[in-house]
Amino acid sequence: MTDTDTSGMINEDTEDHRDLIELEETSGSSRKQKIQASKCFTCSHCGKRFNSKGHLTTHMRIHNREKSVICPRCEKCFPNKETLAIHSKECPHTCPQCGKSFTHKGNFVAHMRIHTGEHPYTCSECGKSFIQKKSHKLHMRIHTGERPYTCLQCGKRFTYKESFEAHMRIHTGERPYTCSVCGKSFREKKTHDLHMMIHTEERPHTCPQCGKSFIQKQNLTKHMMIHTGERPHTCPQCGKSFIQKINLTGHMILHTAERPHTCPQCGKSYKRKIGLSAHMVIHTGQSPYSCVQCGKSYGQKSGLDYHMRAHTGERPYTCIDCGKSFIQKCNLMSHMMIHTEKIPHACVECGKKFKTEGTLKIHMRRHLEESPDSKRADEKH
Incomplete structure (x- = not known):
């Protein structure tokens, strides 16, 4: 067992112990016994507990794959080298182009279509074609609406088995895919693979x-x-x-007049959550995002991101017409109107048009200052 596995066991045991203490304090020893009884299936490798045999069986696949020997030709897993040797003799179908071998002729024939480009199974609804009959069958569920996998805990239904298994980990708390660099764990392999690109700095697209x-x-x-x-x-x-x-x-x-995000301290409401987040800094006085170079701090991460570009010189938003670049996207959008005839912001009072909303707001102040109500208010004062 690796150091990572050992630390994982310690953390899990610590969390379980802490949970049991809290349950004792709130609900008594009977509550504690019920919780322990509900998790009666224990993994013999890492000690993790599950409330059903099915969840334990799914979890055990991680350990089985870690201990197994993989065939270099077909990538099938075996418990030991002796079994792999027997399998190697029974893997007669080898691809002449890439060398990959297969036990069954059907799998070999399906593999060869990758090289030939043949897609014999076609969807009658949308015309999409597939190499394997299984892939075609799974695709047809999109059109039929079939969702054969149902979660017994929350009733949610799924089209694909992989999606169902990933969903079940929400209930079990299992996160089998762990980053070898930073230790962060994930429920799905594809999420783990995308995360790993952060460390490798791979950007393939x-x-x-x-x-x-x-x-x-x-x-x-x-x-x-x-x-x-x-x-x-x-x-x-x-x-x-x-x-x-x-x-x-x-x-x-x-x-709309809807302003669903309300400040719990002063009652001011906002149409967007980001507006409320920016407002809350007034009450808390917190500016958690600090610049490591000059120490200036910001209430929002976006503010720090914009500020950091002043140090790095990064101007990610570039005009495709003249090549001029900008720190913020809104500045690029305002600039782009120079190259077009579009003047989208019109004054409701006099009809005069402006390229930017900010310029229109400045113009509207003149109408407000010239309005009769505004003049009467000035006379009273």
């Missing part, structure tokens, strides 16, 4: 136009919209469009 690279493909897809000008999410009320749906959702609140 690169923009062909500006060279900026990303860890995830979806982030590159969103970034490419900056170059193409595509903004697929449009507000039905004012016509303003956005690259991401989440930005449109946040924008739609501006058209």
Whole structure:
């Protein structure tokens, strides 16, 4: 057992002990006995306890795979080298292109389609094609709505077994995928793999136009919209469009009177959570985000991020027309209007148009100062 495993056992035992003490204080010894009885399935390797045999069986796969010997040709796991030797003789189907071997001819035939590009199984609904019949069958559940895997604890249903198993770890608390660098653990392998790229600094998805690279493909897809000008999410009320749906959702609140985020101390409410977070700094006086170079502190992380660019010289937002770059995205958006004929901000009083919202607000103050109500208020004073 490694040092990491040993420390994990100690932390888990400590947490379990702390939980039992709290239960004794609040509910008595009977409550403690019930909790202990509900977790009666214990892992013989690490001592972790589970409330069902199925959860223990799923957990044991981690230890079984750690101790197993893997076939270098087909990546199948075996308990020892002797079993692997027998398997090697029974792995007769070898790919002539990459050398990978298979026990069953069916798996070998399916593998060869990777090299030939053949996709014989086609979806009758959307036309998408697949190499394996199993993949086609799983895909069809999207169209039929079939969700065969149901969580017995919360009733949530899932289309795929992998998603169901990952969900069950929410209830068991199991996080089997641990980062070997920082020790952070994850419920899903794909989340773990993405996290590991932070340490390796691997960014496989690169923009062909500006060279900026990303860890995830979806982030590159969103970034490419900056170059193409595509903004697929449009507000039905004012016509303003956005690259991401989440930005449109946040924008739609501006058209309603709803202000769901309320300050518990003074009752002031905000349309967005970020507005409330910025406001709360007034009451707490906290500025937890400090610059390591000059010591200046900020109430929000975004404020520190913008400030750090003054030290690093980073200007990540670049105009695709003239190449001018900016520290903040809002400055780039205001600048982009120089290259277009678009003047979106119109004064409701006189109809005069402005390229930026800030300029319109300054203009509107003149109307307020010239209004009869404002003049009468001045005469009273």
